[in-house]
Structures are given as structure tokens and as C-alpha cells.
Amino acid sequence: MTNVYTSDSVVEALRHKGLRVTPQRVAVYNNLLERSDHPTVDQIMGDLNQGLPISSKATVYSTLSSLREAGLVREILLEEGVTRYDSNVAPHHHFRCTSCKCIIDVPWNALNVSLAASLPGGHAVSSHEVTVYGVCQSCQSAGDSGKN
């Protein structure tokens, strides 16, 4: 799988954030950068340890936690019981397919939200995010069986 993110840039990003560079961290972050879905810890684990084991699950958790604190990664909570991770930390929205349950990034400028500086009740607004629900392209062409 060719990708635009070289290990070098990953190493640099980690170092830049003051994180120690370890093979596990590089592998996890790199994996997250390569994929556009929003994997769970188990999916990442499965990916990393296909051949020889690269990392334990506890380490993946701790790595993701470090990456999150460093602002390289964010958590996505759209489904009960599991936390998903996203290496796209730029502001964007999410589309959730009600059929196959996949989560797709929606570019920030694809939606236009009018938001006053404060809401009724006087709550000060600092940011926002839209979750859009519907049926994704693949499910539509697949005829809707819930598989994609």
C-alpha cells in the first residue's frame, strides 16, 4: 500500500511533539495515517500484528493516548462501547452510514453552519461539528443489504 506518509515524517512529528520515538509508536501512527476509515484499537492491533507481532494491546492504548495528548490524533465516539481513532485532526464533519455503519469524513467546507458567538442561554461557543446520517455511496449501489 503506497502512501504519502513516509516513516520519516512520522518520526519527525513524534519528535516535534516531544514524544520518544519507538517502533510501536511509529507503527501505530503510521497505520492511522494510512487509512481513511476510523479504526478501533482492535482493528489497529490486527493490522500491526499480521506478520510478526509489533505491539501489545496495552501499548497500542497507551500510544494512542500519548498521540491524543500530543494533538496528533483524535477520538471519535459515534457508537456504543468502542472508541475509534482519527489521524485527521483538522476540523471536519462526519458522515455515518445507517446501513453499513461506516464513518466517512466530510470536508469542513461541504457544510455551512450559521453559528452565533453565543447560544440561547448565553453559552459561549468555541467550536462545532456536524454528524450527518444517511446511506453511503457503496451501500446505495450495493442495493442496501447492509453489507458493503
Add this chain to the structure above:
Amino acid sequence: MTNVYTSDSVVEALRHKGLRVTPQRVAVYNNLLERSDHPTVDQIMGDLNQGLPISSKATVYSTLSSLREAGLVREILLEEGVTRYDSNVAPHHHFRCTSCKCIIDVPWNALNVSLAASLPGGHAVSSHEVTVYGVCQSCQSAGDSGKN
């Protein structure tokens, strides 16, 4: 706490949805209707069993699950590890205070989202929901200490 929801209307709602009317269900649903925060199962439990025990935790879970299937209640996932419940099933947005972590309902018409029938990629849109982040009124006046 005076409230506009009489037990009668709760009973009626349950019956209307074809759910058997039990004291536990009435208590749980009623509790959810009375409060405007978005409680977790533990909070509901604590509320119900202040005096004499009304319901076991397993029953609260099963009740909430029935209420959700009946469309009387919805789940809210905005925080890791816990599911919150909302008796407001009409479309609305949510405000999340980054200081005290409270969740406040935002009326549907307080925000204006321009949404095409389909997104880039051809995904068909059926609904959407905005999560707004910021500092709530009480935290602002409290001077920001994280308490409210």
C-alpha cells in the same frame, strides 16, 4: 420538583407503544422526563433508589433499552465509557461545556445548517445533528474553575 409530566401521561405513553406498564418503567421514564441533563444509568439508579429501592440496575438497563426501541428515549454518546439518555426525541443539537462537561440541549432552530441532499462522494443524507463546544453560562459566571 413540580413537573408537567403526570404519571398518567407516562403510563399512557408506555401503553401506547405496546409496552407493559410496570412501576420500574414508569419511574425510569418519568425520571428521564423530569430532568433536562442527560443522565447515565448510574445517575438514574441513584435518583430512583434514594429512599426505598425501586429498581435494580439490570432492570434500568433493560427498561432503557425497551424505551429506546419504542422511540421514547435516545442515547447520547459524547463521552468515553458511558452512555447517556435523553427523553427529548425531537430533533435538536447539543452543547458540550468543555469546562464542567455538562451537556445542554440546543433547540433545532437555534442553528442553521445548509445541507445538500447528497454529500461529495454521493452519500445520501437523511438527517444531521450538530455538537457545539464551548463554555456554558454557569461556568462563565463561576469564573471558570471547572466546577459549576
Add this chain to the structure above:
DNA sequence: CTTTGTGCAAACGATTTGCAGGATG
């Protein structure tokens, strides 16, 4: 009386934690 709900305790599954040995800067 038949069906469905409740309570309790055990089972689960995702995430965290403690600690000894190993790698990083």
C-alpha cells in the same frame, strides 16, 4: 393463565493499571 418483566449474580468486553525488564535520548 400465558406472557413478559424483575432481581441477582455471573459473564463479558473494552480500557486501565502495576510492575519488572528493555529501549531511548
Add this chain to the structure above:
DNA sequence: CATCCTGCAAATCGTTTGCACAAAG
């Protein structure tokens, strides 16, 4: 070489499940 990370297993914690008894229609 001091510090931080990794791996493993045990510990947590929210949620689910199995089953016997009780309540609802």
C-alpha cells in the same frame, strides 16, 4: 545512565446475560 516505554497479567467498570420468581394483561 536516568527516564520513559513495553509487555503481560490482573484489576476495573459499564453493560449484558441466564435463570427462577413475580407481576401484567
